[in-house]
Amino acid sequence: MxxxxxxxxxxxxxxxxxxxxxxxxxxxxxxxxxxxxxxxxxxxxxxxxxxxxxxxxxxxxxxxxxxxxxxxxxxxxxxxxxxxxxxxxxxxxxxxxxxxxxxxxxxxxxxxxxxxxxxxxxxxxxxxxxxxxxxxxxxxxxxxxxxxxxxxxxxxxxxxxxxxxxxxxxxxxxxxxxxxxxxxxxxxxxxxxxxxxxxxxxxxxxxxxxxxxxxxxxxxxxxxxxxxxxxxxxxxxxxxxxxxxxxxxxxxxxxxxxxxxxxxxxxxxxxxxxxxxxxxxxxxxxxxxxxxxxxxxxxxxxxxxxxxxxxxxxxxxxxxxxxxxxxxxxxxxxxxxxxxxxxxxxxxxxxxxxxxxxxxxxxxxxxxTPVTAEPEPARVTFRLMTYNIHQGYDAGQIPSLDVLADTIARESPDVICLQEVVRGWMIDDQQDALSFLAERLNMRYAFLPNIGDLYGNAILSRFPMDDVRRVHYALEPGIKHQPRGVLIAKTGEVTIACTHLDELSDGTFVRQEQVRTIIRAAGDTTPLIVAGDLNATPGDIEVRLLGEFGLDDLGAAAGDTTTGEEPPKRIDYIWGRGVVGAQAHTLAVEDAKKASDHRALIVNITRQK
Missing domain, CATH: 1.20.1250.20 (MFS general substrate transporter like domains)
Known part of the structure; x- marks a missing residue:
């Protein structure tokens, strides 16, 4: 006993x-x-x-x-x-x-x-x-x-x-x-x-x-x-x-x-x-x-x-x-x-x-563990989602992996850009959010660790993925700025850049340099999509830089993406060139709060010929 x-x-x-x-x-x-x-x-x-x-x-x-x-x-x-x-x-x-x-x-x-x-x-x-x-x-x-x-x-x-x-x-x-x-x-x-x-x-x-x-x-x-x-x-x-x-x-x-x-x-x-x-x-x-x-x-x-x-x-x-x-x-x-x-x-x-x-x-x-399905052939039109999953916690800070998986599955995205992905930290209940979601959604993934080995961004896709690059942003002095980066991969015959920019309210200069790093890494690639949580509103300089780079704001019609801000803000984006976006939308606030502190942004993408 x-x-x-x-x-x-x-x-x-x-x-x-x-x-x-x-x-x-x-x-x-x-x-x-x-x-x-x-x-x-x-x-x-x-x-x-x-x-x-x-x-x-x-x-x-x-x-x-x-x-x-x-x-x-x-x-x-x-x-x-x-x-x-x-x-x-x-x-x-x-x-x-x-x-x-x-x-x-x-x-x-x-x-x-x-x-x-x-x-x-x-x-x-x-x-x-x-x-x-x-x-x-x-x-x-x-x-x-x-x-x-x-x-x-x-x-x-x-x-x-x-x-x-x-x-x-x-x-x-x-x-x-x-x-x-x-x-x-x-x-x-x-x-x-x-x-x-x-x-x-x-x-x-x-x-x-x-x-x-x-x-x-x-x-x-x-x-x-x-x-x-x-x-x-x-x-x-x-x-x-x-x-x-x-x-x-x-x-x-x-x-x-x-x-x-x-x-x-x-x-x-x-x-x-x-x-x-x-x-x-x-x-x-x-x-x-x-x-x-x-x-x-x-x-x-x-x-x-x-x-x-x-x-x-x-x-x-x-x-x-x-x-x-x-x-x-x-x-x-x-x-x-x-x-x-x-x-x-x-x-x-x-x-x-x-x-x-x-x-x-x-x-x-x-x-x-079920065998992940073989990648599907690329299609001219596919559905893209970008989602800050808040480390697998809902807006009330309660673990929500099951709700997240169901929420994503209902939208049936073909490609998903995830931010705040944890993979086994004690301070996040040791949960591997990426492995859990990839298994439930039957999708392959690429991962960019930004903080240590177990926290960062990920791209999940039903299509073949190749040309993966992991670009880390310049480290800022002190500890108040998190290490961050951009994950770039080609999938569905489109180059996708998934990122999460600095979150501090006074970090605009940091975010501007992070966007410039994306621009340098992407170069003249087309078709190209930049998606993620930019922690900035549409009028901020760091967001406007993407427009000046020749990208179109494909998710503008969806509106605000936060759940706990008063007033709500739009800080999650899908930008692209060489593609057309349609039917941009987010989740209803009350439904979104049960899964994360952000609303997923979903856009139907069509490659231009």
Whole structure:
């Protein structure tokens, strides 16, 4: 029962971390970086309140109370579909999860063994399998009835296991100094998993897959490769005890190969990293425990570990996929694992179960992925859509991948230009919006990563795609301007340029230079279409530059494209030359709000002879 209690609790904790990160990002995007950092840090400081809970309640009641708060908040978070409510509940769920993790490790039976060391690899495998099964959609973001059903079952099993666990005498126990060092870096281990070791899209793109033009399956391949790594790590631990130094070497070598972005070699790096993370979790959590008078050391060390987590995670995501922040977290894990004492083996049943889950889930998802239809012959007339999908969230900041897919499908576009495409960030619930939409729409895609490897623009098409170019705009000084670019591809015998210009209200000069970059890249190409979110209104200089370049405003008749502006604005465009546009239109505002914070712009395009 302790293993079940640990695995489900860790799965809830992983999910709550993502939900908090995504709701926090969606709610406070655009706020001063320092203010965001202070607010996020304040949330993770709630871990220290576990000292008061433990002092007041003792080993059994502290574990039971923290588990109750944890599971209740997680269930309510799943049931909620309101951004502010989600944010508040995720804070409560995280606090309860922090306390539960510390107390479950330190509130022990007299045998002094922590089940977390055995539960962690299985939880990593189950988390990877769940995300592969649901096409990277988080369980809490699935259709309401499905999400509630899954979480109700998980909560009931968690509660039943918890009642059995706290039904036996328990006492406070603590590891020695080397074991405490291991606990300190456990939160960083979670970040290393989120950004690489269990992130299928990252492993695939680092190896050169998932950029296109190609059909769907890159993320599924990445997840399968990572599952093989976790399985290998678990099976090795069935035969040999967890040695921290070996795990540290695997994590360091795997991370280096992954982040070097080497064709195919980075896939191998992901495998090694995943196996190293699985082994490191056992080494870091498997140190012997001895009797203690209080859980102060464990709670305090884990709390400082959560501050390291929020610092490195914030340093990565707030500073536009700042790789040194993840490498810093990786280095802490390597140092912690190298210092860890030799720990236990995994029992055969646990090791085999971990391997089966780690491989079985991604393999089943890979096999079940439908084969993308062969490209259709180019037609003289086709339907083009440009759509800022708001990272897969609706206007109320609630995940909306299913609604997005249905919304796009109803318009039956032949070519789609997408902006704000996320492919596996923790701050976006780890969802791969491009893979999800391409599979649902049965279309091939090309992708331009602008921020790190997992955020950018994409073109989906029913026609053959070639001559793909990825042009990055000049980086602006400071961090307030996002890295951006233009994705150019020839499809349907028309060259399409998909872009998303700088969003700052005082960024007109930046946007003008970005448009000039498009003009230089396009040259005298014809027929040509430039489509995307220009973050500027029709009278602005940056928009007029496209007209001066000889392009026609094909979507002018559609009108405004925003959903939350008062008054509404027109900032999404389709410009072209050598083509004629007809029947330009957008979505009704109320329908559009259910899918994104923009309205899709759709135009029927006819090539001129």
């Amino acid at each position: 302790e293993l079940t209690f640990g695995v489900i609790g860790l799965l809830f904790l992983f999910a709550d971390i993502r939900t908090f990160a995504s709701t926090f990002q969606q709610t406070f995007f655009g706020a001063p970086t320092t203010q965001q950092a202070l607010m996020a840090t304040a949330v993770f400081l709630t871990s220290f309140l576990g000292l008061i809970v433990a002092w007041r309640l003792g080993p059994r009641r502290a574990l039971g109370a923290s588990a109750a708060v944890f599971v209740a908040a997680t269930f309510l978070l799943t049931a909620s579909r309101n951004n502010w409510t989600d944010l508040a509940l995720s804070v409560v769920a995280l606090a309860g999860g922090f306390w539960w993790l510390a107390f479950f490790h330190t509130s022990r039976t007299p045998d002094g063994l922590s089940p977390l060391a055995r539960a962690f690899p299985l939880a990593l495998a189950a988390d990877l399998a769940l995300r592969a099964t649901f096409r990277t959609e988080a369980v809490v973001d699935l259709p309401w009835a499905v999400a509630i059903g899954i979480v109700v079952v998980g909560s009931l099993v968690f509660a039943a296991a918890g009642l059995i666990v706290i039904g036996v005498p328990r006492q406070w126990m603590t590891p020695g100094p080397r074991g405490l060092v291991g606990l300190l870096v456990i939160p960083c281990l979670i970040l290393v998993a989120e950004t690489g070791a269990t992130n299928g899209a990252q492993a695939a793109i680092a190896a050169g897959l998932g950029l296109g033009p190609e059909p769907v399956r890159a993320t599924q391949i990445g997840s399968l490769v990572l599952g093989l790594g976790i399985a290998a790590g678990a099976l090795v631990l069935m035969r040999y005890p967890a040695r921290g130094l070996a795990a540290a070497i695997a994590v360091a070598a795997g991370a280096a190969l992954l982040w070097l972005h080497l064709p195919y070699a980075s896939l191998a790096g992901g495998t090694i990293l995943a196996g190293g993370v699985a082994a490191a979790s056992v080494a870091l959590l498997g140190a012997p425990l001895r009797a203690a008078t209080s859980p102060r050391a464990v709670v305090a060390v884990l709390s400082f570990g959560w501050l390291l987590f929020v610092g490195t995670a914030f340093g990565f995501y707030a500073f536009w996929a700042n790789l040194p922040a993840v490498l810093a977290a990786t280095a802490l894990v390597v140092l912690g694992a190298a210092a860890a004492p030799t720990a236990m083996r995994l029992g055969p049943l646990i090791a085999i179960a971990t391997a089966v889950v780690a491989i079985g889930g991604p393999l089943a998802a890979f096999i079940a």
